[in-house]
Amino acid sequence: NEIHPFEDETGIEFFARKNDSSLFAVGMHSKKRPHNLILGRTFNYQILDMIEMGVERCTTMQEHKSQACSVGMKPLMVFNGEAFNRDENLVRLKSILLDLFRGEVADKVSLKGLEYIITVTAGPPGPNGETGLVFFRTYTTSLKKSGLRQPRVELEEMGPSLDLRIRRVRLPTEDMWKLAVQVPKELKVVKVKNISRDGLGDKYGRVHLGKQEINKIQTRKVRALKKNLDGGKPGKRQKMDVDTE
Amino acid sequence: MDVSGILEEHKNKFKPIQVDRLIPTEFDLGLLACFDMNMLDDNRLRASQQSRDRYLKELSREGAQQMINELFGLPTTVDEDSVYATLPKTTTVLPREKPIPKEKPPTRWEKFAKIKGIQKRKSTGKVFDEDQGEWRRKYGYKGVNNDDQKPWLIEVPGKADQYQDQYQVRRDEKKARIEKNTRRNQRNVEENVAVEKGMKPHEMRKRELQKALVLSKQSTASLGKFDTKLKGEPKTKGLKRKFDPLVGSADSEKSKNMDILNRVAKGESKATVINVRKAQRAVNNAKRAAASKSK
Numbered sequence: 001n002e003i004h005p006f007e008d009e010t011g012i013e014f015f016a017r018k019n020d021s022s023l024f025a026v027g028m029h030s031k032k033r034p035h036n037l038i039l040g041r042t043f044n045y046q047i048l049d050m051i052e053m054g055v056e057r058c059t060t061m062q063e064h065k066s067q068a069c070s071v072g073m074k075p076l077m078v079f080n081g082e083a084f085n086r087d088e089n090l091v092r093l094k095s096i097l098l099d100l101f102r103g104e105v106a107d108k109v110s111l112k113g114l115e116y117i118i119t120v121t122a123g124p125p126g127p128n129g130e131t132g133l134v135f136f137r138t139y140t141t142s143l144k145k146s147g148l149r150q151p152r153v154e155l156e157e158m159g160p161s162l163d164l165r166i167r168r169v170r171l172p173t174e175d176m177w178k179l180a181v182q183v184p185k186e187l188k189v190v191k192v193k194n195i196s197r198d199g200l201g202d203k204y205g206r207v208h209l210g211k212q213e214i215n216k217i218q219t220r221k222v223r224a225l226k227k228n229l230d231g232g233k234p235g236k237r238q239k240m241d242v243d244t245e
Numbered sequence: 246m247d248v249s250g251i252l253e254e255h256k257n258k259f260k261p262i263q264v265d266r267l268i269p270t271e272f273d274l275g276l277l278a279c280f281d282m283n284m285l286d287d288n289r290l291r292a293s294q295q296s297r298d299r300y301l302k303e304l305s306r307e308g309a310q311q312m313i314n315e316l317f318g319l320p321t322t323v324d325e326d327s328v329y330a331t332l333p334k335t336t337t338v339l340p341r342e343k344p345i346p347k348e349k350p351p352t353r354w355e356k357f358a359k360i361k362g363i364q365k366r367k368s369t370g371k372v373f374d375e376d377q378g379e380w381r382r383k384y385g386y387k388g389v390n391n392d393d394q395k396p397w398l399i400e401v402p403g404k405a406d407q408y409q410d411q412y413q414v415r416r417d418e419k420k421a422r423i424e425k426n427t428r429r430n431q432r433n434v435e436e437n438v439a440v441e442k443g444m445k446p447h448e449m450r451k452r453e454l455q456k457a458l459v460l461s462k463q464s465t466a467s468l469g470k471f472d473t474k475l476k477g478e479p480k481t482k483g484l485k486r487k488f489d490p491l492v493g494s495a496d497s498e499k500s501k502n503m504d505i506l507n508r509v510a511k512g513e514s515k516a517t518v519i520n521v522r523k524a525q526r527a528v529n530n531a532k533r534a535a536a537s538k539s540k
Contacts, residue, residue: 077276172340
């Protein structure tokens with residue numbers, strides 16, 4: 001089956017829908033685009049963004065005869081080069097690679113389980129300011145004693161290493177990106193207002209009462225102060241007057 | 246006592262872990278990623294493959310060292326002989342896979358509770374059972390309400406028949422309750438569907454009943470022409486059905502059958518035999534699907 005994501009998106013969208021997957025990678029080879037690799041993402045089963053790269057040099061895991069790490073480990077990712085913030089294409093690549101290699105979302109990580117690291121380095125740009133080669137390298141880490149709490153890191157080149165040249169990039173449409181990046185109300189960080197802590201660690205809060213209508217506050221009821229009594233039983237009142245006289 | 250010498254020696258035994266960078270590296274520890282914006286040595290990157298790889302390895306090692314330094318500075322928890330570092334929340338914005346799910350419309354109970362101001366109370370889910378002297382679930386597996394043998398004695402209520410099986414009565418009541426619950430759930434679902442389509446649930450039910458009525462009428466052989474009509478029912482429009490007489494000339498029957506056979510024998514030569522009714526229905530369905538999709 002021939003799939004050309006940049007020309008026809010329906011192939012990828014079909015697969016994404018059938019497999020319920022949002023990340024895809026397509027590899028192909030043609031005379032015009034040799035050793036082509038396309039990495040991309042979908043949102044709601046429609047192509048969000050993708051990057052087409054030519055693999056100019058590649059070494060496989062078998063060629064680096066070092067010990068591979070166990071499957072399923074989360075990699076450390078390092079991006080070298082300010083181009084990853086400047087160049088639009090590289091910003092997109094960074095985002096896609098982070099998504100691709102993120103692995104399982106975890107809020108805790110075992111300090112012994114940081115076995116491998118992926119480095120992406122932006123090479124020098126071409127003479128016309130075009131994006132340079134991107135060097136993708138994978139290493140296994142070994143943590144050595146350093147006499148301090150943090151260990152010394154030594155690397156051993158492990159897995160596939162690729163030299164990538166960016167060819168075409170499809171950026172996401174404005175509204176699709178906005179939808180994709182929306183955070184539901186429940187997850188948004190709620191700012192706590194009016195609460196502060198002083199130097200001793202005491203918590204201070206400000207309580208705002210509304211406007212208080214003194215006339216309408218509910219207090220203990222005293223029968224003698226009841227309004228009805230004025231017009232109600234004149235006899236009794238008169239009696240009191242007589243006493244005070 | 247001059248300890249500095251010993252300290253120096255000790256320090257030199259180990260390789261350094263400090264990494265100095267002009268522009269401090271940005272970290273996103275939630276993703277285990279770091280972004281180094283410092284200038285790279287372009288000459289070394291343009292150099293031969295081997296020296297370039299060596300430079301890249303150096304850079305990577307320093308990047309990894311920085312990250313390990315940061316990670317080892319996070320708060321940790323110990324769990325079964327391994328130390329876990331608690332990662333902070335990610336700062337990079339990564340897109341979602343699927344759009345945010347739409348809020349479900351409130352059920353009848355939820356609407357009522359909102360008006361009355363009834364708050365949900367959280368219960369522990371377990372009830373203390375005096376007989377067994379332990380905590381049991383309120384419902385479900387080994388639940389308190391599930392115990393068939395629990396009341397070893399049931400008093401016959403004053404009004405009930407003497408010979409009625411009270412245990413059976415309990416079981417029947419439970420079944421009735423379950424049925425009622427499922428009916429209510431189904432009603433909620435139907436109401437949600439109606440709200441989504443923008444109709445009132447009462448109207449939707451009415452429409453469905455009308456549709457069912459029309460269909461059931463058409464499924465009779467006479468297409469509902471002779472059925473007693475209800476008050477206010479519209480005139481049913483159906484196909485006129487014409488049956489050939491049972492007794493007729495053998496020739497006409499023969500020619501009819503031969504026609505059919507010839508058509509079948511020809512095969513799908515031009516596929517001119519279309520069921521217009523079905524085709525129209527297919528087109529209508531496609532239109533409807535397209536309309537609902539574009540909504």
